[in-house]
Amino acid sequence: TMARVLVGVKRVIDYAVKIRVKPDKSGVVTEGVKHSMNPFDEIAVEEAIRLKEKKFATEVIAVTCGPTQSQETLRTALAMGADRGIHVEIPADDYVKTGPLQISKIFAKLAEQEKANLIILGKQAIDGDNNQTAQMTAAVLDWAQGTFASELKLEGEKLTVVREVDGGLETIDLKMPAVVSADLRLNEPRYATLPNIMKAKKKKVAKLTAKDLGVDLASSIEILEVADPPQRLAGIKVENTEELVGKLKEAGLV
Amino acid sequence: MFKVINGCSRLSSYANKCTNKAKVFPNSKCLASFTKRDYSSSLDMSIGLSDEVKEFQLLALDFAKKELEPNMQKWDEQGHFPVDVIKRSANLGFGGLYCDEKYGGTGLSRLATSVIFEALSTGCVSTTAYISIHNMVAWMVDSFGNEEQRKKWLPSLTAMEKLSSYCLTEPGSGSDAAALITSAKKDGDNYILNGSKSFISGASVSDVYLVMVRTGGEGPKGISTLLVENNTPGLTFGKSEVKLGWKSQPTGIVNFEDCVVPVENRIGPEGSGFKIAMKGLNGGRINISSTSLGGAQKSFEHARDHLSVRKAFGKELIHNQYLQYRMAEMATKITSSRFLVRQAAQAMDEKHQNAPALCAMAKLHATDNCFDVCNSALQMFGGYGYLCEYPVQQFVRDVRVNQILEGTNEIMRLVIARDTLY
Numbered sequence: 188t189m190a191r192v193l194v195g196v197k198r199v200i201d202y203a204v205k206i207r208v209k210p211d212k213s214g215v216v217t218e219g220v221k222h223s224m225n226p227f228d229e230i231a232v233e234e235a236i237r238l239k240e241k242k243f244a245t246e247v248i249a250v251t252c253g254p255t256q257s258q259e260t261l262r263t264a265l266a267m268g269a270d271r272g273i274h275v276e277i278p279a280d281d282y283v284k285t286g287p288l289q290i291s292k293i294f295a296k297l298a299e300q301e302k303a304n305l306i307i308l309g310k311q312a313i314d315g316d317n318n319q320t321a322q323m324t325a326a327v328l329d330w331a332q333g334t335f336a337s338e339l340k341l342e343g344e345k346l347t348v349v350r351e352v353d354g355g356l357e358t359i360d361l362k363m364p365a366v367v368s369a370d371l372r373l374n375e376p377r378y379a380t381l382p383n384i385m386k387a388k389k390k391k392v393a394k395l396t397a398k399d400l401g402v403d404l405a406s407s408i409e410i411l412e413v414a415d416p417p418q419r420l421a422g423i424k425v426e427n428t429e430e431l432v433g434k435l436k437e438a439g440l441v
Numbered sequence: 442m443f444k445v446i447n448g449c450s451r452l453s454s455y456a457n458k459c460t461n462k463a464k465v466f467p468n469s470k471c472l473a474s475f476t477k478r479d480y481s482s483s484l485d486m487s488i489g490l491s492d493e494v495k496e497f498q499l500l501a502l503d504f505a506k507k508e509l510e511p512n513m514q515k516w517d518e519q520g521h522f523p524v525d526v527i528k529r530s531a532n533l534g535f536g537g538l539y540c541d542e543k544y545g546g547t548g549l550s551r552l553a554t555s556v557i558f559e560a561l562s563t564g565c566v567s568t569t570a571y572i573s574i575h576n577m578v579a580w581m582v583d584s585f586g587n588e589e590q591r592k593k594w595l596p597s598l599t600a601m602e603k604l605s606s607y608c609l610t611e612p613g614s615g616s617d618a619a620a621l622i623t624s625a626k627k628d629g630d631n632y633i634l635n636g637s638k639s640f641i642s643g644a645s646v647s648d649v650y651l652v653m654v655r656t657g658g659e660g661p662k663g664i665s666t667l668l669v670e671n672n673t674p675g676l677t678f679g680k681s682e683v684k685l686g687w688k689s690q691p692t693g694i695v696n697f698e699d700c701v702v703p704v705e706n707r708i709g710p711e712g713s714g715f716k717i718a719m720k721g722l723n724g725g726r727i728n729i730s731s732t733s734l735g736g737a738q739k740s741f742e743h744a745r746d747h748l749s750v751r752k753a754f755g756k757e758l759i760h761n762q763y764l765q766y767r768m769a770e771m772a773t774k775i776t777s778s779r780f781l782v783r784q785a786a787q788a789m790d791e792k793h794q795n796a797p798a799l800c801a802m803a804k805l806h807a808t809d810n811c812f813d814v815c816n817s818a819l820q821m822f823g824g825y826g827y828l829c830e831y832p833v834q835q836f837v838r839d840v841r842v843n844q845i846l847e848g849t850n851e852i853m854r855l856v857i858a859r860d861t862l863y
Contacts, residue, residue, distance in 0.1 A: 204479040219481030223499075262496060378504060381534030381547045384496045 188344060190244040190363070192235045193303040194269065195294060196228040196251050198260040199314045212412045214283065215314075224260045227309025229267075231369040233376040234339055235307050236268040243341040246270050248301055252290055254279045258392065265387035266379035272392040273297060277404065284406045286315070289397070291323035296400040298328060304364035305346070310335055311368075321368035331361035334368040478742060484772055486559065486738060489783070494553050501560035504530065505735075509564025516565065516689035517835050520681075522646055523568060523689060528601045530572060535561075537599030538576050539724070540583040544591050545599035551724060551786040555731040559779075562735025566839035567689040569735065573728035574642050578605035578651045581721050585666070585709040594649070594668065603648035608638035608695055609718055615640075616852050618653075619661040619715055623697060625654035630704050632656070632667060634675065634697035640846070644693035645678040647671065652695075653714045661715035666708040675700030686838030722848060723789060723797050726804035729847045730782045733811035736836040737775050740818035743833050744768065747822055764821065771814045778807035798860035805853035808843040815840050 200206065201221040209216055224232075238244040249264035251257045252275040261272040275293055277285055298306055311318035325332035333339075333348030337356065340347040346361040351370050379387075397404050425431045435441045487495045508526050516523055530536070538554045540546025549557075554576070561569040579598040583591060597603040614620040623636025634654060641650075650669045657663030669676060679694030709717055745768065748759040758764055785803035788796040815836045819826035826833055844850050 201479060207480075216480075221479040221481075259492075262492075266496065378533055379496075379500055380532065381497060381500065381538075381549065382542075384493065384500065385547075388493060 188304075188363070189242075190238060190305040190341060191301065191303045192238060192244045192247045193294065193298050193301060193306045194228070194231050194235045194247060194249050194264065195290075195306070195308040195320070196232060196249055196260045196264050197225045197309070197312045198222050198251065198253060198257045199225045199312055202226060202313055208413055208415050212414055214410070214413050222256070222259070224263050225309050225312045225314075227311060227313075227369050227371070228260075229263075229309075229376040230371070230373050231307040231309050232264050232267050232269060233374045234336075234367075234369060236377075237374065238305075238339075238341060239268070239270075244305070248273060248303065250275065250294065250297055252285070252293055252397075253277055253282050261392055262384075262387055263379065265390045265392075266384040267377060268383065269390075271390050273301075274392055274394050275400070276394055276396055281404055283410070284408075285404055286406055286408060287317050287319035287323050289402065289404050289406065290320050291327055292402045293397060293400055294320070294324045295327040296402055298324075298364075300400075305341075306330075306366045308366070308368050310370050318368075321366050325366040328364070328366070331363075331365040332367070333359060333361050333365060335370040336367050337370050337372045339367060339373065477745065483776060484738065484741065486556075486779070489780075490556060494556055497549070497553055498556050498560050500533065501535075501557045502563065504533065504535075505561045505564025505569075509561065509568060513565040513568075513689075514829075514832060514835060516568070517686075517839075518688075518829070520688045520691075522691055524604070524646065527568065527572060527575075527604070530561075531599070531601030535572060536575070536601040537579045537583070537595065540576075540579050540595065540599055544583070544595035546579070546583060546595070547599075551727055551789040552783055554724075555727050555782055555786040558728050558731035559735040559738070559782075562732040563739040564735075565689065566732045566736045566836060567687040570687060570729065570732050570839075571642060571690040573725070573732065574607055575601070575605050575647075577721050577725050577728065578607050578649070580724065581651060581666070581717055582668070582708060584720075585713070585717050589705070590668075590708065598649065604643060604646065605649040605651060606641050606643035606647035606695075607721075608641050608650050608652040610638060610640050612637055612639045612694070616849055618718065619664070621653060621655060621664065623652065623654050625656045625665065625667060625702070627656070627704070628701075632702045632704060632707070634667070634669070634700040634702055636697050638695040640682075640692060641695045642687070642690055642692050644691055644695050645681070646691055650676075650695060651708070652697075653718055656711045656714075662712050664714035664718070665711045666714040666717050667702050668706040668708060669697075669700065669702050673700055673702065684842075686835070686840075686842060719797075723800045725847045726800045726853075727782060727786045727789065729843050730778070730804050730807035730811075733808045733840045733843045734775065734779055734782060736840045737771075737778070737811035737814040737818075740815040740833050740836045741768070741771055741775060743831075744771075744818035744821040747825075751823075758821075767817060767821075771817050774810035774814050778803075778810045782807050795860065798857055801848070801853040801856040801860075804843075804847065805850050805857070808840070809850060812837070812840050812844060 201223045204221055207216040235247040239247050247269045249261055249269040249272045251261050258274055261274055265272055308321045321334055335351045336348045337351045338349035344363050346363055346365050348359050350357045487498055534547040537546035538549050542548040558569055558573050582594050598605055609618055611621050625632035625634050648671050652667050652669050653664055654667055655663050656665040675698045677696045681691040681693045749757055751758045782803045785799040788799045819833045819837050825831055
């Protein structure tokens with residue numbers, strides 16, 4: 188069987204930007220800041236497109252959730268080779284409170300609607316660093332999951348995933364349908380090409396709301412405060428091991 | 442933040458950037474002070490662009506950051522011509538940016554082309570300049586060649602399977618281009634070429650040379666355009682010149698000694714060469730101005746980063762009012778140049794009758810001002826600005842030639858005077 192792939196892409200602050208916390212500590216400054224596609228999502232899109240090029244997948248549908256600007260990320264996915272896009276529009280005020288639980292419900296509903304049998308997501312977004320959405324999506328759908336994928340192979344109904352885990356590499360076989368989360372070494376994403384950027388303009392992008400999908404965006408999590416990590420203090424140099432142990436004892440650490 | 446692992450070059454390049462700074466400024470905490478990098482300002486290069494052109498820009502910036510910027514200084518030091526990287530850019534569509542899609546071009550506007558060259562130049566001015574010259578030659582074949590010629594030459598040019606050079610200037614004629622003497626005498630189905638072309642970018646490495654030759658009488662009406670392939674008997678090259686900048690591309694004399702070129706390689710009718718040359722130069726002027734823009738933008742950013750960490754007299758230089766005012770002047774020079782270049786590019790796209798003069802104005806204004814910006818940025822670094830370890834000196838050297846080629850800035854004044862006074 189061929190896969191119908193759903194890929195999730197998120198618009199995040201570019202990894203190279205120095206983050207600034209807002210003066211009211213309600214979050215980080217996003218206005219006028221360079222944003223781009225979450226790096227792990229780029230890897231997810233690349234893998235989906237490779238599956239299609241190798242004729243293991245029939246269609247790649249890129250999905251993003253968020254306010255209007257999220258569409259930029261969809262365009263990038265389309266320019267890389269996704270066939271069409273879905274923008275689940277969430278107004279900025281609601282989006283701040285949206286987390287992996289709500290997103291996973293949205294992906295689950297879309298997978299059912301689009302009759303997808305493979306969902307590829309980035310393992311985590313570099314703003315939230317939650318590393319939950321793929322796992323939750325699999326749970327909502329009751330599908331198999333292969334997270335932290337560094338290698339993916341599809342043979343008929345069987346999906347072989349090599350996972351990067353603390354102890355090394357773990358190889359598992361999943362029965363489709365399945366959710367996979369992409370890790371760093373899964374692939375090296377391609378550049379979009381100029382002609383593909385132009386072709387992407389003609390690709391269909393559907394707009395939906397969470398309500399259309401019957402998903403409740405209410406969150407039981409409330410962000411109280413966002414603050415800078417404490418400034419790293421200068422250390423001291425010690426002459427020898429005895430002095431080191433002495434200092435550690437003074438600080439009550441041994 | 443996730444861990445940076447050696448496998449992913451894009452993510453690890455950020456870590457390397459911080460480490461290098463710490464090496465050079467042992468007292469700076471590169472993560473401590475906030476700089477405006479990546480936060481939008483009036484210097485945002487995407488201001489005024491359509492969504493689609495913004496995407497082109499992002500692609501070019503990404504390519505520049507990943508493929509050009511890390512190698513810019515090395516290529517300069519080693520005089521290395523990065524043919525592999527240049528050809529890789531063709532895979533993305535950079536080989537025939539404003540050529541028709543029919544034979545492999547990307548079919549972009551002059552405005553989009555300018556934006557792309559500006560973005561690429563933030564990575565390496567010299568390499569981008571070569572790509573722009575190749576693009577100009579491809580466009581000339583696309584616009585003035587007949588159908589067989591377009592079918593024969595364009596696919597390999599737009600894919601950069603063949604690289605090309607443009608030959609107009611001679612040892613005896615630069616600004617006075619119409620006085621060129623390289624001759625092409627008809628002999629049956631061939632022309633026999635004799636003469637020399639000088640200051641040719643890509644001499645000896647390019648596969649195809651578009652050469653302006655004299656087939657007829659004196660003056661512009663006696664000039665025709667010929668395509669000469671590398672390894673044609675009678676085609677030889679002088680040694681590569683040692684230059685102040687543009688070191689990542691070879692520049693040299695191209696000699697023709699009884700060089701036999703088939704008549705079918707002539708682009709356009711006899712006597713149309715000068716007109717083709719002048720039309721090509723309008724776009725060439727936009728392109729070269731765009732490379733100055735990218736170099737100036739990057740130099741400004743380097744200077745800003747430096748001012749925010751370098752301390753003198755008790756505080757960071759960025760709080761010094763004189764330096765703030767200097768930077769404000771530099772930012773204004775960049776932005777005024779950018780808007781003028783893009784407006785001139787748009788005039789070309791609209792086939793506006795005043796486009797050539799606007800291109801001359803843009804070239805004059807942008808190349809002069811952007812050199813000033815790069816040079817001022819160098820000054821901001823103090824003694825460090827003079828060290829080749831720092832990139833700003835290379836931007837200064839690489840953009841300096843833009844005030845000379847594609848028509849000297851003196852000739853730009855001549856063009857503008859003729860247009861506005863007569």
